[in-house]
Amino acid sequence: xxxxxxxxxxxxxxxxxxxxxxxxxxxxxxxxxxxxxxxxxxxxxxxxxxxxxxxxxxxxxxxxxxxxxxxxxxxxxxxxxxxxxxxxxxxxxxxxxxxxxxxxxxxxx
Ligand SMILES: [Zn+2]
Numbered sequence: 001x002x003x004x005x006x007x008x009x010x011x012x013x014x015x016x017x018x019x020x021x022x023x024x025x026x027x028x029x030x031x032x033x034x035x036x037x038x039x040x041x042x043x044x045x046x047x048x049x050x051x052x053x054x055x056x057x058x059x060x061x062x063x064x065x066x067x068x069x070x071x072x073x074x075x076x077x078x079x080x081x082x083x084x085x086x087x088x089x090x091x092x093x094x095x096x097x098x099x100x101x102x103x104x105x106x107x108x109x
Contacts, residue, residue, distance in 0.1 A: 023066040023079060024086070028059050031090055035098065045102035054106065058097040063090050
């Protein structure tokens with residue numbers, strides 16, 4: 001039982017990572033921008049890099065990740081289906097995240 005390193009299977013991480021995209025991430029960032037632009041109750045909140053990072057991390061830890069591996073044509077259809085499924089969830093978690101983080105930013109006001 002010897003393991004020969006040169007025979008072991010190697011995953012091409014960088015090439016796979018290039019094609020792996022969590023669509024929830026894209027969707028959450030889009031929605032966050034939309035909410036901050038349109039929701040008057042959040043006019044005054046801090047939108048520094050750290051607070052936005054906290055808000056998106058909080059949200060992404062609470063909604064399912066979505067990776068899609070399919071040819072371009074069917075990708076679009078699957079994305080639309082996904083958006084319809086999670087839209088409400090993401091907005092409600094995001095709204096909660098904004099309220100929590102803006103009340104307790106990890107820095108002085
Ligand atoms: Zn901040």
